[in-house]
Amino acid sequence: DQQVKQNSPSxxxxxxxxxxxxxxxxxxxFDYFLWYKKYPAEGPTFLISISSIKDKNEDGRFTVxxxxxxxxxxxxxxxxxxxxxxxxxxxASLLNFNKFYFGSGTKLNxxx
Amino acid sequence: DVKVTQSSRYLVKRTxxxxxxxxxxxxxxxxxxxxxxxxGLGLRLIYFSYDVKMKEKGDIPEGYSVSxxxxxxxxxxxxxxxxxxxxxYLCASTPRTLAKNIQYFGAGTxxxxx
Numbered sequence: 001d002q003q004v005k006q007n008s009p010s011x012x013x014x015x016x017x018x019x020x021x022x023x024x025x026x027x028x029x030f031d032y033f034l035w036y037k038k039y040p041a042e043g044p045t046f047l048i049s050i051s052s053i054k055d056k057n058e059d060g061r062f063t064v065x066x067x068x069x070x071x072x073x074x075x076x077x078x079x080x081x082x083x084x085x086x087x088x089x090x091x092a093s094l095l096n097f098n099k100f101y102f103g104s105g106t107k108l109n110x111x112x
Numbered sequence: 113d114v115k116v117t118q119s120s121r122y123l124v125k126r127t128x129x130x131x132x133x134x135x136x137x138x139x140x141x142x143x144x145x146x147x148x149x150x151x152g153l154g155l156r157l158i159y160f161s162y163d164v165k166m167k168e169k170g171d172i173p174e175g176y177s178v179s180x181x182x183x184x185x186x187x188x189x190x191x192x193x194x195x196x197x198x199x200x201y202l203c204a205s206t207p208r209t210l211a212k213n214i215q216y217f218g219a220g221t222x223x224x225x226x
Contacts, residue, residue: 004154034214036217043220044202044217098208098213100145100215102155
């Protein structure tokens, strides 16, 4: 049973608009969350992370929000650019363990 | 820059063959991982290793084994390849630290078993 779920397999957004990617998790013991970006024929690369002691982390155009009561996190990309078109995976872990749980990914298409 | 290198980008094997997928990292990381990525299922952990000669089963270890004889190298072995092992295989590594843990991934090996 997947402990991290991304219920939207794909998302299409116009360039310059906001992209919002969502992720839900079931294990309330998770205390560290990450987003990875994956281009075709490449491995995932780290994008942004958030600790469970925070509810928001921002890095340039990328912001991750964490709602612990809802066990939900989201990634906001503003403004979206065509180069952001990729598959985005969310992941969760326990900080003192080295095992990561990944969602199934959301394919983002940013249209010029 | 951390580099995780997977020896093959594409592999085609026949059912029943023994298959070796190799992964090397150059950052002296203690932890190494093997995942497979399938459409709609995301990344699923096959095995991981937190030290030389140590290994732990992940979520889907059946049909696979691993070897970690040196710190920088982590091999995934398909003892007798089957068609349901056709997939993208990703290797990753992390340092053993309680600080922010980021996994560094290789480019992947796309394996087709015919």
